[in-house]
Amino acid sequence: MSQFDLIKDIAKFGLENDQDRLLSVLNELIEYSKKTKKINFALQLQSILKEGLRQNTSSLTKVGSDSYYNRLEDKEFNDLILEKLTSDYTLNNLVANENVKEELALFIKEHKSSDILRKFDLPISNKILLHGPSGCGKTLASYAIAGELKKMMIVVNLGAIVSSKLGETSKNLAKIFRKATAENCIVFIDEFDSLGKVRDYSQDHGEMKRVVNTMLQLFDYLPQDSILIAATNQKDMLDDALLRRFDVNLKLDLPNERQIGELINLTLKNGHFNLPDKSTIKSITKEALGLSYFSIQKTLITAIKRSIFEDVENQVLRVPVVDVKVWKSLITTEKIALHIP
Numbered sequence: 001m002s003q004f005d006l007i008k009d010i011a012k013f014g015l016e017n018d019q020d021r022l023l024s025v026l027n028e029l030i031e032y033s034k035k036t037k038k039i040n041f042a043l044q045l046q047s048i049l050k051e052g053l054r055q056n057t058s059s060l061t062k063v064g065s066d067s068y069y070n071r072l073e074d075k076e077f078n079d080l081i082l083e084k085l086t087s088d089y090t091l092n093n094l095v096a097n098e099n100v101k102e103e104l105a106l107f108i109k110e111h112k113s114s115d116i117l118r119k120f121d122l123p124i125s126n127k128i129l130l131h132g133p134s135g136c137g138k139t140l141a142s143y144a145i146a147g148e149l150k151k152m153m154i155v156v157n158l159g160a161i162v163s164s165k166l167g168e169t170s171k172n173l174a175k176i177f178r179k180a181t182a183e184n185c186i187v188f189i190d191e192f193d194s195l196g197k198v199r200d201y202s203q204d205h206g207e208m209k210r211v212v213n214t215m216l217q218l219f220d221y222l223p224q225d226s227i228l229i230a231a232t233n234q235k236d237m238l239d240d241a242l243l244r245r246f247d248v249n250l251k252l253d254l255p256n257e258r259q260i261g262e263l264i265n266l267t268l269k270n271g272h273f274n275l276p277d278k279s280t281i282k283s284i285t286k287e288a289l290g291l292s293y294f295s296i297q298k299t300l301i302t303a304i305k306r307s308i309f310e311d312v313e314n315q316v317l318r319v320p321v322v323d324v325k326v327w328k329s330l331i332t333t334e335k336i337a338l339h340i341p
Ligand SMILES: Nc1ncnc2c1ncn2[C@@H]1O[C@H](COP(=O)(O)OP(=O)(O)O)[C@@H](O)[C@H]1O
Pocket: 093, 094, 095, 096, 133, 134, 135, 136, 137, 138, 139, 140, 141, 263, 293, 294, 295, 297
């Protein structure tokens, strides 16, 4: 079935209020999008679907039945997480220095080859901290780990957990870890530093200690085949004892010239779009130093789109060539906006 057929079915079942068939076609479209490498679209659809299911409480369940309790528990749990997803990303989607890529590859290997390590009674690294400036691939790296290991990943909404009632934070954390280990999911805690905010939310100084202690315990009792990924751009905010518990500690930094070059190639999809010539690439790479991968990619994609529009308007038929002047001015604007000299 083509994606247009799927979209027609979605319209039809949606209008007919036929929820079961609507869900099944949506899932088909998600699978189809993954297969055709429209990963972002697939992830977005997945989260729309999940949000829809979360809000849909219209159908009746018998009070006291198993499904009633499951639903209560699921609803409570869903409020604590942002997403539950699978990913098709791999390490090839990530640009980083050799050391970081090697460490990530080894971390993944430990889980792919856990049998061997177990045979020799060796521990498996399963707690990894990703830190560094925003837009340099912490979230992307976590998707790549999930994608390489083909595991579900739970993205934890730390903000929601921490701002809840006094004493609840520890309970919430424990709940998430229990569920994740039961379902063999990766736990991804983004903005890990917001644990430090417990201090601001609560008058009780014991609360912060309690939360950190809970976290330490959860870390210590995390089963070997479970994985915890934490990300932060404020590593300094983290408690030392907590920091020490991570098996792997990686900094994802701003790109240097070579890495900017790699990012450009990746974004130009190895020839789907072109840059005019080598010397312009060199000069614009220098221009882009200081910006994050995210900013560089964003400005390049905008420039690509504008160049395509230009070609269409001028009725030029060719592999789109990025208008470097446009890209340069976008980079300058971005730098000004972010106060980068
Ligand atoms: N190291 C990188 N390699 C390739 N693309 C990157 C990298 N870092 C960021 N990007 C691009 O920017 C987007 C946002 O990055 P993200 O992983 O969310 O950054 P962070 O979590 O560190 O703030 C990514 O989805 C990707 O498109």
